[in-house]
Amino acid sequence: MKKIIVLAMAVSLTATVISCKKGAEKISSAVLNLGGETEANSIIDFNNNFVDSYKNTSKHIERILKYTEEAVVKSKGGNVMIMPVIISSMDYTLSKIKEVPSGFGKDKAAIEADFNTYKAKKENIEKKLEELKSYMNSEDYKDDKGAKAESIKKEIESDANVLYAAGESVMAKIKPATDAAEEIILKDHPMKEYIISSKNVMNSLDSVIDLLGKQYEGKFNEAEAQKKYDEFVKLVEANSKMDFNVKDQQYSYKKSQFEGFNKAASNFVDNYRKLIRDSKEAGKIPDNNIQQMDSSYETVLSAYNTFVK
Structure with a gap:
């Protein structure tokens, strides 16, 4: 492969x-x-x-x-x-x-x-x-x-x-x-469109993690966090709507891995939404929220790596 x-x-x-x-x-x-x-x-x-x-x-x-x-x-x-x-x-x-x-x-x-x-x-x-x-x-x-x-x-x-x-x-x-x-x-990979789209999601995810890391050490900015959330959600939704239809049968098992990646990314979205709400109330990003996001990020990353391997 x-x-x-x-x-x-x-x-x-x-x-x-x-x-x-x-x-x-x-x-x-x-x-x-x-x-x-x-x-x-x-x-x-x-x-x-x-x-x-x-x-x-x-x-x-x-x-x-x-x-x-x-x-x-x-x-x-x-x-x-x-x-x-x-x-x-x-x-x-x-x-x-x-x-x-x-x-x-x-x-x-x-x-x-x-x-x-x-x-x-x-x-x-x-x-x-x-x-x-x-x-x-x-x-x-x-x-x-x-x-x-x-x-x-x-x-x-x-x-x-x-x-x-x-x-x-x-x-x-x-x-x-x-x-x-x-x-x-x-160039001629059967999963090219799915890989590139998924890497778009990972690009956005890295940007989210970078922002939250800075805000965790400093002051929580709801507007910035919400903007990154909206950008990330848009990419996750687009990736999730893709119909995994690869003709080469050796990649057929990748469909479940692609879906697993999208599910992990969607769970990250849920945790991100919770973080914004909790941080708004607390005036800063709580420790438990940043830990949850870190764990969720690792899950998405692992799912992506499993999909592309």
Whole structure:
């Protein structure tokens, strides 16, 4: 099956509407000269595997950082009811990446450098976590009053910052070629119209999340929130009205996934409407509403990625 771009979190990779790209023909031609559809698929595979790895790794590191915070508190005599449980995660998608595709052209070396930094810091964080676990389980903090826990915490935080920077850099560098590669694949893809329409929805969704994030940190602006709501609803309704009629039978099962994506987007609309009402009454966006929107966004994103895979 032809590969389509998998999207990451809004903070990492914003969906790009293919018909609106600037300079896409130039980039697309460069990819075509390096192997056409085969090279395009290699680029998209790299993108999809890295996106999956970066998403899962980011969540895993968040849990690790929480563990280090609690470890420092406990090792210094503070009250910690239950230490967080951190289970080692197997990054299968990262292991699928054997090399950086040549289709990235002049950016290949820079991508490799960031990618290698990402892998090195990821590995180092895991090693430091195991060292901290051993230290806490053996209660060695009773000998140094938590000094080592504090030291490891700082090392993990430093490595995490470098990993995030490297991950974001990889995302930024691979995006132009990945968009161009998808354009090649979509040229005669049986689901082209449904994918492009759904990416329009994701574009709008990312814009919504960006606005709500700013308003959550600042002041709630009902007019701005309502405007984004109206724009998003219009796209969701248009996408939901599309009759999924793909003649190629190998894509027939995608109909239920397309409908699942639209249902998830519609649920987001319901939560968004509730957020506007609650925020208007409170004068700011309540914590529970922003958490609900974050969870709902992840559901829509997951449904989209399932549909286009």
